[in-house]
Amino acid sequence: MFQFTNEAFSILSFLFPGYLGFRIYFIDKSWNNLSPINVFYGSLVFSFFSYLIVFGMVYAFFDLNFVLQSYVFALISTPIAIVLGLLWRLFGHTRFHKFLYKIKVTNEDNNSSPWMQLFNNPQVSLSQITVHMKNGVSLKCDDTSYFSKEEWMKIGLYSHYTCAEGDVYFIANRIRTEESGEWVKVEDLHVEDPWGVKIQWIPVSEISRVEVRAVKAT
Incomplete structure (x- = not known):
């Protein structure tokens, strides 16, 4: 025992x-x-x-x-x-x-990765997010503040969210395919209850590049 x-x-x-x-x-x-x-x-x-x-x-x-x-x-x-x-x-x-x-020992702040410094820095607010995927599809949120609704955040639903490993979800209102090359509006982005808002989850293994616009958090 x-x-x-x-x-x-x-x-x-x-x-x-x-x-x-x-x-x-x-x-x-x-x-x-x-x-x-x-x-x-x-x-x-x-x-x-x-x-x-x-x-x-x-x-x-x-x-x-x-x-x-x-x-x-x-x-x-x-x-x-x-x-x-x-x-x-x-x-x-x-x-x-x-x-x-x-004292000229190092200029490394050892604070975080570039990814975490952008997405998890409480002093930085991301106003726009564009994710380019390896399959040629790109997803974009024109204005994250539009989807930062207080009633959503109370239950843990944010306009964008990421983890330290690099997976990301966000509410994308525009999509572009490699074939068309044009940004088009995401259909049925938000519908009435019981369906709610459409959220895109992208694992880091499928991400080719990420573009953001950042401002000072208020």
């Missing part, structure tokens, strides 16, 4: 807060490209600093024999690790790479 030993529980409780902090820091990046060792050490770093902060906070105010029990320490450290992940993502990462740039 499986026995959950104290050592295994101690390791789990130590890494758990750090994993949550690391997950928040890495929330919109591709986890498929991460090795287990990167996840382990990333979790270890956030756990270490969260435990260090908690130890300093409770040293003068609590019974250390009680607090140093692994499950108690993990419960206290978890929100600290989450806050650390948020702070590093919002402020630390960018400033650290700016510092490396200033």
